[in-house]
Amino acid sequence: MPDDAGAEEAAEAPDLTNKSVIKATMLLSELGRHPKGITVTELAQEVGMTRPTAFRLLLSLEQTGFVERVDNKYTLGWEIARLGRLADPHRGIISRVQATLDALAEQLNETMGYAVVHGETDFDVIAEASGSRLLSVSQGYVGQRYPLHASATGKLVLAELPEERIEELLPEVLPAMTRYTLTDRAELMRALREVTLQGYATMDNELEEGLFAVAVPVRDSEGRLIGALTANGPDQRMKSGRLPHIVERLRQAAHDVAKNLTQGVPVSA
Template sequence: MTAGKVEQVEDMSAEDAGVSNGGPDLTNKSVIKAMALLTELGRHKGGLTSTELAQAVRITRPTAFRMLLTLEQTGFVDRSENLYTLGWQVARLGRHADPYAGVVARIQPILDEYAAKLNETFSFAMVRDETTYDVIAEASGFNLLNTTQPLVGREYPVHATASGKILLAELDDRRIDASLPEILEAYTADTITNRKALHREIKQVRQQGYAILDNELEEGLFAVACATRDSEGSLTGVLSVNGPLQRLKSTSLPATIEQLHQAAQEIGKALD
């Protein structure tokens, strides 16, 4: 064995080698630490120093520096003076990846569980930007009167959907006005088309922690939605339960909302 290889082996801890006190651990802890650094950089577009990154992911500064140097050499990290940001390789790989495949795999069992428990249709939307979202997964109960059209892949207006109202509740009133036309499109006789009325609705959403769609997008359609958040409280998506107005808008609505919040918390943990 050469001197270089000896030094490399000696520098590798038992943790990095994938060995734990409870037996062999097949995960590579160095890779996990590197991914933690990249994830943290994704939260800070302006960049972080190696010291800030080390503190954020709870590793030593020398370890963070060595990993950042390797990531920089391979294009996954860029450095300007003492600030590190995500590199061009991350963007290149991102263009080839399905942005939602991994998410759906994690949350589908939760959607299936709650759809079966409440016998209603649950859907999950990922936030695309401030006022748009993509419904990426759904699960239906066994009621004959359920949402019949697939929810995944369709475009929805933010002012006339429960999920859209959750997005709007993240914005202040001035930002809402800047994002939407002065006269909002009507889809039914109950659609909110007046900005002042929409502001009152969004204020209520912020106060109660959930949004309601009551016959505003399609005749007879009722929905309740709430936010899913990561451990830092950032919005990661929107979970909703959808179904016929006459069934969902009933005395059991408070229990449905409670179950919706519980499912949202589970999804938030699954995606964190």
């Protein structure tokens, strides 16, 4: 049978991955979480690697500038910073989320978007896809900046913060985008508590009249907010009993995106 032959061939195919390279990237990823430095013993424990293996790899990375050592603590090196300035920070993410956005746009027949969350209050819309409806939200979200208090993704981001921090960041009176914008900070904070309870955020005519958006969080394995999936469309259509289904479909897709973005390769020490 062809299927049996294919499976047999796959089973016999050699593993071409270099486990030392994979282990080195695991160390670099973990170092990124410790900007003040971490010892080799602590680092080995964090990644589930033996200390001699971690030390040997760190020594090699230090010689090429990818790692720096001060006393007995290691940090990311200057070469990482140099390469980071040359790289497109979103290229790899787009390739991993675009298929999901396209599938969602086809299933829900609305305009879908994905935003990367970075820093405390920053997010960038990096990918989108549209359905086939004649009456739909036109594409063009990528690269645009949106106010935190008047966007669904912005509300997700704010809902992650302590209320004391929100009071520091936002004035008591917020700028109005439309007559429906939440301009009172106290009212917005009540809305953010609801976002936390329900696990998604909406934007109902607050950015532009006639426009409705719903956003669900994408989180990494430790629960940190790393992105947001959104569905955008005319308010009457989005609110006509479809919202629970849209939210559920977005949540399923967010789980798949998070797994795709954060999946690692298990490597024995």
